[in-house]
Amino acid sequence: MGTQDIQPPIIHFANLDKILSLGRANSLWPMTFGLACCAIEMMATGASRFDLARFGAEVFRPSPRQCDVMIVAGTISKKMEPAVKTLYDQMPEPKWVIAMGNCAISGGPFVFEGQYGIVEGADKFLPVDIYIPGCPPRPEALIEGILELEEKVTGFRRWPRVEAK
């Protein structure tokens, strides 16, 4: 979880916390932050057909200060790693990380013996909450990932689960 660095409050307001997390879950603000191919599918998810607005997560912000979800969409190169880390640090708490696509999960197709350029997975340096496999994942998969994140935030599932037949 991204909240691990914060001291837990001394007094808990159980019901208030629940309401806050419900609000947060239903208005996730992801960061406009495309690294590679997956970013195009992220754009497609936000655009006309898949319309992420239906799930309250369409407010893509270019500034990390205004975001609470970082969708790591693409390969993280060693040159890019410090920048991604900085962006994550700049996001206000509470914050979550979605690793979208195989590259962000494990380095994907770009891992080979003697590779010199990429970080093999976002979880090497970021606390990842949700993993979305695919190369690139379809927009439906990204939507499902966001719903999973909502569930993680609130503790219950708002939308019916789609079962594989």
Next chain:
Amino acid sequence: MLLARIKEALSSLYEDIQETQEAPEAVKDEAAGKVETAAADAAPAAEFQTEESAAEQEEAKPEEAEEPAAEAAKAPPGPKETDYTAKGYHLDVDLPPDKVTAAAEILNNENFFLETITGVDWIDEQQLEVVYDFNHFDELCRVVIRTRTDRNNPEIPTISHIYQGANWHERETHDFFGIKFVGHPDLSPLLLPEDADFHPLLKDFKA
């Protein structure tokens, strides 16, 4: 038309190569002098070069003496026309490194554009090859200029003052192979991280 014209123009570059074949001794002295001036040219740009590369240069010195003679011995006779359908290019020009600038100037005068610069590591022969692809907008005529340099002290004059587009291609080739383009304004890593001191496309590279 264009092909014949450019072939003739490029052939003129070979004239003094033929002469040097007859007098290899003269070449040796000349080339040795050239290395020194080249090093002087490179000095302002050398600030960012790592100690490692400086060490490489020193190591390479003993081998230098035999290199020019070997190069002169297999100097090619001139530009070769190739089978376009099989190879994808029309003219294959093998030149010593110091003729590349002159060749680029000839092509520039004929309004060719630079497609790409490729480095190749011939580790068995201890040589690095640089291949320049030129093409023409109006008439299909792909000219390949290739040149080889010693693997331990790879130095080739830049063409980035003639073709500004070569700037990045040369920087990339320097990134990947460590070939020093003498006279290039800035050879700092372009595609690799800023502090990279490795050359990943060399055949003996280990991550």
Next chain:
Amino acid sequence: MNGLLQQDVNQETFTLNLGPQHPATHGVLRVKLVMDGEYIVQAEPVLGYIHRMHEKMGENRTWVKFLPNCGRMDYLCALSYNHGYVAALERAAGIEVPERAEYLRVITVELNRISSHLLWFGAFVLDLGGFTPLLYAFDDREHILDLLESVTGSRLTYCYFRFGGVYNDIEDSFITGTREFIKRMRKRMPMYDALVTKNIILIKRLKDIGPISKDMARRYGATGPVARGSGINYDVRKNEPYSVYSEFDFDVPVYEEGDSMARYMVRMDEIEQSMRIIEQALDKLPEGEIKPKKAVKMVKPEKGDYYHAVEAARGSFGVRLVSDGKNQAYRLKLRSPTYSNLSLFDEASRGMLLPDALALMGSLDLVIPEIDR
């Protein structure tokens, strides 16, 4: 503006960092700008933030196993990259391609080109501050993705071409679907025209902005719509006909102005030309095999080097391969068009206002993983 540049050297300038995370850089490009107030004195693009070692990978896997990489370099026009790579290998190893396969290649590549231009169109207008056209463009683009998905099996990073053919034959629904799409697209183009192209705000943002002269384009090796917007009539499909492009009747849109508007117009006109090619290809589509009877798994080109260029959505994509007679590359060089196209940004952007430079950058149509490879 030029006077500004010639001022005293101790004038106050400051450095502005643009990227690597900036919505207008379309990915992870970083530009170090030296600014004099709002004017750019010098712009230095910094690449490599998504360098994915494609050329190194080419050297340590077999020719066939490199195929999926092609779709991940230029993911917006993945099939062009597929085409360039397989065509280079076919040239090197002398593999014959059945005619039907060549037609299928042309049809799918041109569809891909339209989808690439549509995405560029949406993102470019978004850079300039207009959000709505993106939604229209993505709507049309999704139709193409549906069509391509039905043949290739993926939405974005296609790996459809094989040595000596294509992976899958098309169905009748693809043909009718494509014809319907073209009909639909022809109705949509006047709308784009009225909504965007003739929009006075767009014209004021693009006209005379970021001029690239013919000579500058040549010195930097610019190709594709960037060169064609500068009056250079160069299209690999016409100048160096490969595949079956010589059998189709299409025009190469060329604009002389060299400004951002010209590059915009070239791409919008190319959508129509691509549709013309697709229509003719569907009409002429021959029957027959689509791949060799026995799948090509081992390719061993003869020793030597080979070059093959194709026209990708962004310009001339070239593959230079050096073979030592083995089943994998000795050296695989991929010439990406945007690499050369972007290299002129420094010279072209000097003395420009920063927002105008972003219009210029958008009009170059950058795909960063293709630049960094």
